[in-house]
Amino acid sequence: MRRTRQRLGFWYRLVIHVVKPLLLLLTKKDWRGMENIPREGGILVAANHVSEIDPLVIGHYLYDMGRAPRFLAKSELFRKPPMKWIAEGAKQIPVSRHANDASAALGPAVEALKQGECVLIYPEGSATRDPNLWPMKARTGIARVALMSDAPVIPIAMWGPEAILPYKARRPKLFPRRTMRILAGLPVDLSAYAGQPLTADLLHAATDTIMRRIADQLSELRGEPAPSEFYDMKAAGPTVEHKESA
Numbered sequence: 605m606r607r608t609r610q611r612l613g614f615w616y617r618l619v620i621h622v623v624k625p626l627l628l629l630l631t632k633k634d635w636r637g638m639e640n641i642p643r644e645g646g647i648l649v650a651a652n653h654v655s656e657i658d659p660l661v662i663g664h665y666l667y668d669m670g671r672a673p674r675f676l677a678k679s680e681l682f683r684k685p686p687m688k689w690i691a692e693g694a695k696q697i698p699v700s701r702h703a704n705d706a707s708a709a710l711g712p713a714v715e716a717l718k719q720g721e722c723v724l725i726y727p728e729g730s731a732t733r734d735p736n737l738w739p740m741k742a743r744t745g746i747a748r749v750a751l752m753s754d755a756p757v758i759p760i761a762m763w764g765p766e767a768i769l770p771y772k773a774r775r776p777k778l779f780p781r782r783t784m785r786i787l788a789g790l791p792v793d794l795s796a797y798a799g800q801p802l803t804a805d806l807l808h809a810a811t812d813t814i815m816r817r818i819a820d821q822l823s824e825l826r827g828e829p830a831p832s833e834f835y836d837m838k839a840a841g842p843t844v845e846h847k848e849s850a
Contacts, residue, residue: 612672615693620667623660631661631764632781637788637821641669646717646755649673650746650792652739652818653726655765657776662724662762665786671722676713676745697723699745707802710749717755725749727815731771734835739819741834747794747810748802756791757814761821785825792817 612620641647651662659675666673679698682691691698697712716723727742734740750757764784769776797810812834819830 613693613695615690616672616695619663619690619694624664624667627660627664627784630778630781631768632783634764634783634785634825635665636786637760638669640788640790641666641671641758642756643670644720646720646753647671647722648717648746648750648753648755648757649722649724649760650727650757650814650818651724651760652762652822653728653731654737654762655731655769655771657765657769658726658731658762659724661765661784662760662786665760665784665788666722666724673722673724674713674716675724676726707748707752710745710752713749714753717749717753723749723755727811727818732835733771733837733840734831736831737766738831739815739822739834741836741838742811742815744804744807744811746814747797747807750792750794750814751797751802751807751810754798757794759789759792759814759817759821761787761789761818761825763822763825787821787825789817789821 649662649666651658663673675696676699677691677696682688682698697716699709699713713723713725725746727746728740729743732738732740746757749755762785764782767777767782792814794810794813797806797813800806815834819834823830
């Protein structure tokens with residue numbers, strides 16, 4: 605397969621030149637599974653979400669693997685400068701949360717994958733609200749994009765960003781230097797769902813298959829077993845504040 609040459613543009617390169625040196629200075633790396641990141645062709649990356657700085661950390665990992673990720677971002681970010689300039693200039697992918705047609709809303713992500721891009725989705729939709737920071741019940745967009753595009757789904761687990769900037773924290777904890785632990789796994793086998801109508805039950809089952817792989821990899825990073833059930837934010841009611849990381 606022909607390797608896609610990515611044109612990153614000014615804003616993407618600016619973020620890289622600013623953020624990468626800071627991460628190298630302020631954090632330590634425990635990166636695993638690099639051999640599981642395809643160096644060419646479209647790939648769909650699915651990752652757990654523990655902190656608002658996750659995109660910077662996982663972006664660093666993927667960029668060093670030769671893949672500059674395109675993140676799915678809510679369409680509101682594309683409306684006003686300066687975020688509009690940055691999001692558009694970095695070729696991030698707008699997704700409308702209010703679109704009636706889910707397939708149409710995710711069409712740009714599918715097209716980017718067919719063009720050989722690396723597309724990253726946080727299936728949970730936001731930072732986890734699980735009191736112990738395990739992955740929570742995810743939305744089905746990840747499964748829909750995967751099955752519409754036939755792109756390999758690379759599960760990535762992250763642990764460490766939450767120690768720098770816990771959910772809703774106003775100030776980062778930069779010292780002592782924290783270790784950013786990242787583990788990429790082999791592509792998730794979704795063959796059992798391929799070629800079938802994209803019903804709600806099928807999408808939920810495929811999404812859970814992806815999230816279970818991520819949870820298992822996170823268990824390896826944390827050295828403790830993952831819960832057997834995903835935390836359901838809707839069923840839990842009012843948000844439970846996270847325990848602060850040591």
